[in-house]
Amino acid sequence: MTEFRHWSEVIAEKIVSEKKEPYVIASGITTSGPIHMGTVCEFLYPSALVKHLEEMGYKTRFVFVGDIFDPFDNIPAPLKSFEWLSEHLGKPLSEVPDPYRCCPSYGEHFLNQAVEIMERLDVHPEVLKANELYTKGEYDEFARFFIRNFPRVREVIEQSSMSKRSPDWKDILLPVCEQCGKIATTSVKSFDGDHIEYVCDKDVGYTKGCGYHGWTKISDHRYKLIFRLDWPSRHVFLNVSAEGAGVDHHTKGGTWDTVVAVHRKLFNREPPVGFKYGFVLLHGKKYSKSKGIGLGVYELLELVPPEVVKFVLLRPDLEENKEFDPSSRSLIRAFDEYNRAADLAESGRTDLSRGERKDVAAYRLSTDRRRWRVDFVDLLIHYQVYRDWDYIGQKLDDPEGVSYLSKYVSNWVAMGFVPEEYVFRFKPSKTDRFTEQLKDFATKLSVDMRPEDVHNLVYEVARSSGINPRELFKALYLSLIGKDHGPRLGRLVVAIGIEKVKKTLLDLYG
Numbered sequence: 001m002t003e004f005r006h007w008s009e010v011i012a013e014k015i016v017s018e019k020k021e022p023y024v025i026a027s028g029i030t031t032s033g034p035i036h037m038g039t040v041c042e043f044l045y046p047s048a049l050v051k052h053l054e055e056m057g058y059k060t061r062f063v064f065v066g067d068i069f070d071p072f073d074n075i076p077a078p079l080k081s082f083e084w085l086s087e088h089l090g091k092p093l094s095e096v097p098d099p100y101r102c103c104p105s106y107g108e109h110f111l112n113q114a115v116e117i118m119e120r121l122d123v124h125p126e127v128l129k130a131n132e133l134y135t136k137g138e139y140d141e142f143a144r145f146f147i148r149n150f151p152r153v154r155e156v157i158e159q160s161s162m163s164k165r166s167p168d169w170k171d172i173l174l175p176v177c178e179q180c181g182k183i184a185t186t187s188v189k190s191f192d193g194d195h196i197e198y199v200c201d202k203d204v205g206y207t208k209g210c211g212y213h214g215w216t217k218i219s220d221h222r223y224k225l226i227f228r229l230d231w232p233s234r235h236v237f238l239n240v241s242a243e244g245a246g247v248d249h250h251t252k253g254g255t256w257d258t259v260v261a262v263h264r265k266l267f268n269r270e271p272p273v274g275f276k277y278g279f280v281l282l283h284g285k286k287y288s289k290s291k292g293i294g295l296g297v298y299e300l301l302e303l304v305p306p307e308v309v310k311f312v313l314l315r316p317d318l319e320e321n322k323e324f325d326p327s328s329r330s331l332i333r334a335f336d337e338y339n340r341a342a343d344l345a346e347s348g349r350t351d352l353s354r355g356e357r358k359d360v361a362a363y364r365l366s367t368d369r370r371r372w373r374v375d376f377v378d379l380l381i382h383y384q385v386y387r388d389w390d391y392i393g394q395k396l397d398d399p400e401g402v403s404y405l406s407k408y409v410s411n412w413v414a415m416g417f418v419p420e421e422y423v424f425r426f427k428p429s430k431t432d433r434f435t436e437q438l439k440d441f442a443t444k445l446s447v448d449m450r451p452e453d454v455h456n457l458v459y460e461v462a463r464s465s466g467i468n469p470r471e472l473f474k475a476l477y478l479s480l481i482g483k484d485h486g487p488r489l490g491r492l493v494v495a496i497g498i499e500k501v502k503k504t505l506l507d508l509y510g
């Protein structure tokens with residue numbers, strides 16, 4: 001059997017064999033709206049690579065480019081109430097006002113949000129802003145090179161993207177219109193060295209040009225290269241060793257094909273190591289900021305610790321689409337799987353299956369140490385019974401873990417996220433059916449029982465008196481919590497305390 005290796009190890013080894021130290025791992029997104037789960041992958045995956053390279057003892061640099069010089073092309077669903085934003089459609093995101101008025105621009109507001117989420121997930125890249133890279137002139141020599149070699153550039157773009165441009169197409173870069181400030185609506189008429197002639201005449205569906213006809217210069221830094229040329233240029237001046245992107249960029253004729261062609265045919269160098277990753281899905285649909293699909297990352301991080309979010313996203317194969325369903329049941333499952341992976345990692349077992357190895361690798365990438373051992377459902381049940389974190393910490397023999405997870409449980413309760421069967425209070429109340437069996441059950445309860453023993457005792461007592469065990473379960477729930485169903489009975493009885501349950505039932509039916 002070949003040894004299983006996590007995708008981050010495989011790519012890290014490829015980088016080491018093909019590139020030179022220090023290894024520069026790049027990533028970047030257009031922060032055009034609230035951060036969602038799909039965005040998280042854009043920095044989480046490269047950070048896993050960086051972590052591996054560093055563990056192997058190599059020097060790395062991890063950069064994250066906020067592409068906020070891109071046009072503002074859509075008002076995301078959660079921002080629809082800011083109607084005035086529509087007059088700014090088509091401008092660079094770094095030149096659209098921040099609707100919340102706390103940052104210099106719209107693009108920076110959501111870039112800051114991304115950085116805040118990175119910090120909570122313990123991901124710490126060097127953050128660069130595309131508008132500043134342009135202003136500093138980082139792209140200027142590339143823009144002049146592309147202008148000088150225009151026919152060849154055009155040919156490389158057409159071949160690698162497998163699409164013909166119109167005969168008068170010269171839009172290898174887009175100037176910002178001096179009159180209306182839009183970058184989405186300009187087209188280049190001519191260029192010569194530093195000078196670019198443009199008209200602001202495009203109709204891009206979400207906005208229209210103002211009709212202005214003007215000139216700009218490369219050295220004024222009021223232009224942006226099209227992404228197929230911007231991306232490889234950035235690789236050169238940042239000296240990038242590897243960069244990933246979603247599978248949509250890696251289709252035949254997609255952006256990555258042009259990137260590779262520009263490096264090899266125009267720059268005469270090898271491209272960075274590329275890797276591609278699948279989408280994050282919710283019920284089979286892509287998470288999307290523009291359509292407002294999926295729970296926001298902020299809300300999610302109120303409900304589960306960052307370790308669990310990272311574990312869920314890092315566990316599947318890189319290129320696989322990942323279903324991330326933020327329902328209470330699937331988050332409870334994620335807590336369970338996380339604990340199981342942590343146990344496996346600590347077990348030191350060497351006979352792990354492929355799936356178990358994946359779990360252990362994802363667990364190791366998700367955290368530097370184990371912060372809790374307690375089972376999340378046990379914690380939910382104990383919280384309903386005792387509402388006292390110190391006491392629960394002692395009872396479950398994990399004070400540190402309980403204290404770490406307590407704020408998440410509190411949020412589940414406050415946000416109404418707790419599944420219905422775990423919403424209850426210990427509230428003894430008498431029922432008038434099956435009282436003999438209830439008494440029999442109470443008599444046979446003994447303090448050393450485990451949850452499964454308690455569960456089996458219900459069956460035993462019901463069968464010996466010829467009643468349906470389900471009826472006895474119901475009668476027990478009614479007697480203890482005043483409703484006819486609840487958490488698994490064995491767990492519930494142990495959480496309340498066997499002695500206390502025994503006394504309660506004997507008081508009611510003895």
Ligand SMILES: [Zn+2]
Pocket residue numbers: 098100101102103108109
């Ligand atoms: Zn802001």
Ligand SMILES: [Zn+2]
Pocket residue numbers: 177178179180181182185200209210211212
């Ligand atoms: Zn204009």
